[in-house]
Amino acid sequence: MGSRQGSAAFGQPWQSSHLLLLVPAALIVLITASDILAPTDIILGPLLVVAPALTAWFEGPWTTGGMGVMAVAGQALSGWHFGTLLTRPVIVQMIALAVLTVLVVVLCVVRDRRTRQLAQVRSVAEAAQHVLMWPLPSRLGTLQLASVYLAAEDEAEIGGDLYAAARTDSGARVMIGDVRGKGLSALGEAALLLGAFREAAHQHASLPELAGALERSMARYLADFEPDDEAEERFVTALLLEIPDDEPLVRMTSCGHLAPVLLGPDGQVTEADLHPAPPLGVGLQGSGGYPVDVLSFGPGDTLLLYTDGAVEARDRDGAFYPFSERAARWAGHPPEALLHHVERNLLAHTGGHLGDDVAIIAIRRIAIPHPSHRLEHAVQSGALGRGAPTGAGGPMAGG
Template sequence: MRSLLRPAPRPGVGGHSRVLFTLAQCLPFAIALLVVGIELSPAHFLYTGPLLTATPALAAVTMGPKGTIWAAAFALAVSVTTATYNQAWGNQQVYTNFLAILLVSAASVTTSSAIRTRRQGELDQVRRIAVAAQEVLLRPVPARLGPMRAASMYLAAETGAQIGGDLYEAVQTRFGVRMIMGDVRGKGLPAVRSAAAVLGAFREAVHYEDELAEVMNHCAAAFRRECAVPGAVDQQAECFVTAVVAQVPDGSVVQLVNRGHPPPLVLRQGKVQALIPTSPLPPLGLEDFIIGPPAKPESYPFVPGDRLLLHTDGVVEARNRDNDFFALPEAMEAVYARNPLEFLEQLHQGLIRHTEGWLADDVAMILLDRLDEEVGEQVGADADSSSDRRD
């Protein structure tokens, strides 16, 4: 499993705070340029010393020690230039300004360094906690599941977070390989709690429920119970989870129950096919909109050599600067990789290039390779021998 920290969203995709941050970084240099304009104009009789003295202090707030040093150097250069232009050398005020800039710069660099060290320590601690929480909630998908090779990837869009509202799991059961991919509406801790409730129900029911639809029903019931807990979710927002549950039995098929989730994709002989349900169903939590008999799994071909991708809408709805969506089917067809982990890594790199590294939503993916029986037996034997060597 791959998990990465994501920075704040890009401007235009919900990142207006980044624009304000950039403006704050430019403010010290803008003030210094304003001083240049005043000192080189007929208004040079105005006293601009306090403006230059404040430049390194303002830089220390947003730019760190290196940025503060550059701002201080720029302020000193401006002071030397204006003093020379106005022939002010020998004036005690000039030397007082130099001394004030140097003292404020030294204090700002020291303070900025201490703040950065403390913040880095706090961030490292948050990361360690996030990694531990992620390993409990989103366990790594095994590299081998019966006659298949598997891999997973998770990218959290929340600043400084490694877990969010996306959920996934893949396990080997007596019914075959069973998987779930879901996306909780909302962000933050309420979304994480809802994801944990759905995953807990899936992990329990997946081993004893014969019918795949009943596994989904257990997940829906657990989610409704979570929504009923006061304060567990955002009571002002609509409470639902899109989810798809998949089962790969012994035959060359994959069975799906899809509750409002983006359809899985199958890559077969270089072409991608979307496994679109014939009878669309609403997400978990919106069962009142279901009309007719209970849902039954739909079967699709999944033969040796095929690759099955389950993903969340954070992949297909990722946009670039031109507001174009990420073309996932075309990206899958363009990827060449021998194993699932490399395949997902190349998809990840394509996604990062498309969005220029700024995700507006969490991203989760599971990839399954359906192996030939002979290949599957050889992969299993290689895995067993590797395990023996490690022991």
């Protein structure tokens, strides 16, 4: 599962460097020597405050305080050299230098505390991400998968976008969705829908029936937990996919979600023609209102599923990110490498600031098993011996 790794490094605890300490120490020696050697009408002692201020950039409060003590000692050495150590100007300069050092140390303490808090928040966010949205497997039957998630809110690892995949006896089912809203406020609906999909993906023979089950789960949640004045404002767009092992196609049911993009091995881009139903949570009952669209999906093809944050991302001039065009540049790459390039290119387009959460899934068809291989697999797994129904209309086993 991807994330903004480049920016994450800035939130790590400040790293100490003994070599960098030579810089403020050398400044203290240089300024003190220059103050001693300079004419008496030129006073360089106040510049010693640069040393503790510089140390605070890469060290903690104790080291910064120690550098401040060295700076005060340098000021005292200069006053002792000129025989003015106990005069009012030198004493005032030493006190001022000590006070500024204390202020810098206090800022270091506040910064380090803030850094620890951010690290704790990030740790909790990562744990919540793994609990709610399990990483997609890199291989699922005849498919290679990869995913990336970019949260719009600073310091967040998860928000209102979601995805999940499940393996069935005859293929794989995948869902990608987008909760109305973004960030942490949308976690309730996201968690509900992920749990409902993982349970229902193995229990319903068709995508319309699966969509109907997810709608009923959303309706129960909204009725029990959402305020009445917000009931009509909470919904989820979702795209449900069924990819059979033995057919070069993908079946899709869109609940108000964006159509996927198909990348051919040669970089040809095809946008699926969908007939979307209303989003989940608006009260559509029964499975008859969920159309099923079919798209050719053969070996070597890559299917890209995404949320609207990917296509509505803007640069500083307001231009939208050309998602399909840019993704086609890396059509020949494996899914993980393809998404790596898209992620970097998207963040470069937006300057690292996203207006909405972004979730992208890349699915590549590797091959379609030969009929004899499928028969051998069925015998080895014991499916034929158990008398399990074969055929598209039979119930799907769990797990």
